[in-house]
Amino acid sequence: MTTSLYPFARRMAHVEPFRVMDIQQRAFELEAAGRSIIHMEIGQPDFAAPAPVLERARQLLDDDRLGYTDSLGLPQLRTAIAQFHAVQSGVVVDPARVMVTTGASGALMTLLGSLVNPGDEWLMPDPCYPCNRHMVSLFGGLPRLIPTSAQSQFQLSAATVREHWRPRTRGVLLASPSNPTGTRIAPDELRAVHAEVRANGGVLIVDEIYLGLTYGARRDSALALGEDVFVVSSFSKYFAMTGWRLGWLVAPPDAMRGLERFAQNATICPPALAQHAALAAFEPASLAICEARREEFQARRDDLIPALQGIGFKVPTLPDGAFYVYADCSALATDSARLARELLEAAGVALTPGDDFGVHEPQRWLRFAYTCDRTLLRQAVARLKEALPHIKCAVGAA
């Protein structure tokens, strides 16, 4: 529960700050004071949009009035997104089931705003993307965080869903690959979770915004499970277009008109320039750039994990997607939130502690985003190595 002076609606007591934004702000303050900071806190690629997207955007500024688009998004972009699902995951999707949104945030707000009744329970893994539970709260729902562990790749299983399903449970929200852990749910387990949810008459929402950034595995989509699954995706991560605020969702055919009605009222439409420019994201030249970057992310991961292990962090399961390492710091410090603050001030390395992502032993975990180049990552590890012996929250310290 957080408090506020202003008399806000009751729901706001359940909506916590997105702490990583506060950490970033402190990092910026230190930089403004002349300190060198290595940013591993925010989940955004250190790349710009692919060159063809930028070039398309330049043309549009000359040619187009950039007015409102359809609330569901440009028809040609909805078609292009459907084709991308076929190319990436081998799933045929009717463009009529695709809705373009203002980032994955817009997709989640539209979905949860349309689906969550007050008092409904929604199951999600702990740890997970923090806004998920807060958005459920915004619409009067009750997020139920289910503790997970490295043994299950920090993902839910059909057994845990069955165990926690109650009469008021309405659905399951999971992400694969996951933020903050970078781990995927096993395809068979996802199929079993889907069957369990369907058997209970519930709703399954799968966040696939990191699906393009999968390492050493197929990019299987939950869309293959059936038309009843809601899938959320985004141009932010694989296409490196965070600030463009463009995402999408794929929904059951009979849900589209209701989702459209929500979007007409809540947003009118997603940003027009971003929508037009994003058409160029699916050109072969753009996809080649994104694939090269994916390989670079994988190389960073392969450098970073042993280096972190070498200075006392534990990485109990290999993250095979996204650009995060969720590292266990319990051998080093008593509280990851204090550790993150100390390391930012002492070493100039910005990290995100576990308490942004859940309530199950968050003090054990730190999220490292490998969204800076390998030289900087090596510097970061060297700085941490130097700072760790002097931290005040060390295990066994007085």
Next chain:
Amino acid sequence: MTTSLYPFARRMAHVEPFRVMDIQQRAFELEAAGRSIIHMEIGQPDFAAPAPVLERARQLLDDDRLGYTDSLGLPQLRTAIAQFHAVQSGVVVDPARVMVTTGASGALMTLLGSLVNPGDEWLMPDPCYPCNRHMVSLFGGLPRLIPTSAQSQFQLSAATVREHWRPRTRGVLLASPSNPTGTRIAPDELRAVHAEVRANGGVLIVDEIYLGLTYGARRDSALALGEDVFVVSSFSKYFAMTGWRLGWLVAPPDAMRGLERFAQNATICPPALAQHAALAAFEPASLAICEARREEFQARRDDLIPALQGIGFKVPTLPDGAFYVYADCSALATDSARLARELLEAAGVALTPGDDFGVHEPQRWLRFAYTCDRTLLRQAVARLKEALPHIKCAVGAA
């Protein structure tokens, strides 16, 4: 109440489609079939963003990675917006009270999401912008539409607010100039409404997205009334940047941290390119362009109103802002919704009927948006003149 096959949350039964989007879609279908359509249905200027904004956007595509910004918006843009309030309305606003949003839609969602408790009543004039009442419903509130008339410029008065205030009333939401009527609330009446709301311990939200488009009157802002008023504004109308999805709100100082928390979770941040480019909207060259366009809009209004009166529409009070004429068609037809459909099919003129904007005698009213040039406006009136004698929903028709 609208129905849907998909089992949506209960609130969705109160969220109607934004009908103008459906009308626009039918207009596009007719155009695709080769028909000539004059678009007077959608509330968006027939201009692109001012040239300096476009130029700034081009530079950014070369120079900037376009990542996430602060959730409250770029600090320099918040400062520029505060200065604009001083220039436009002579009100000094602390930039710390300014929050940049994803269009005025984002501002309204953030405000109503943060403020509306389930069961709260919110007063608003009938007619008004339709999304207002649906957004209140989205968060479990009860929109109370208060019938207005041309005698009060379709605005609420302190007396009507007093008359309708009940124990569950939480606030008042009004717009000046108003959509769909283009009329302003008299400054003294607004002051009295504010005093009434304050005396009841309520919240006053004033939508000023059309304030820059005011004709023959000062652009007084509700911000002058005190720091407790919430003001919503936008780059969409005066700056002709609809598709950029950029707006802002000004809020009481002690509400900012809570609003930020909502935005961190619900949107992360507004579009980055739009934010950076919008800084150029306040340059003298941009403002000169916007002022010339304002004069053009005024000239269109002065042409259009007598022309509409000449073919049987009544315009009972002069709209002194926005780009709308809300015309009484009751001498011509029995039902404005049927009339709008017939005129689109028969005359190729797209208009929005009153039932998008409220429930108080909507069948009497049609909204004309003068968002096309004067030649087209004259053509539209000529087409209407020719079509009206043949309409099936004519007054007195069998």
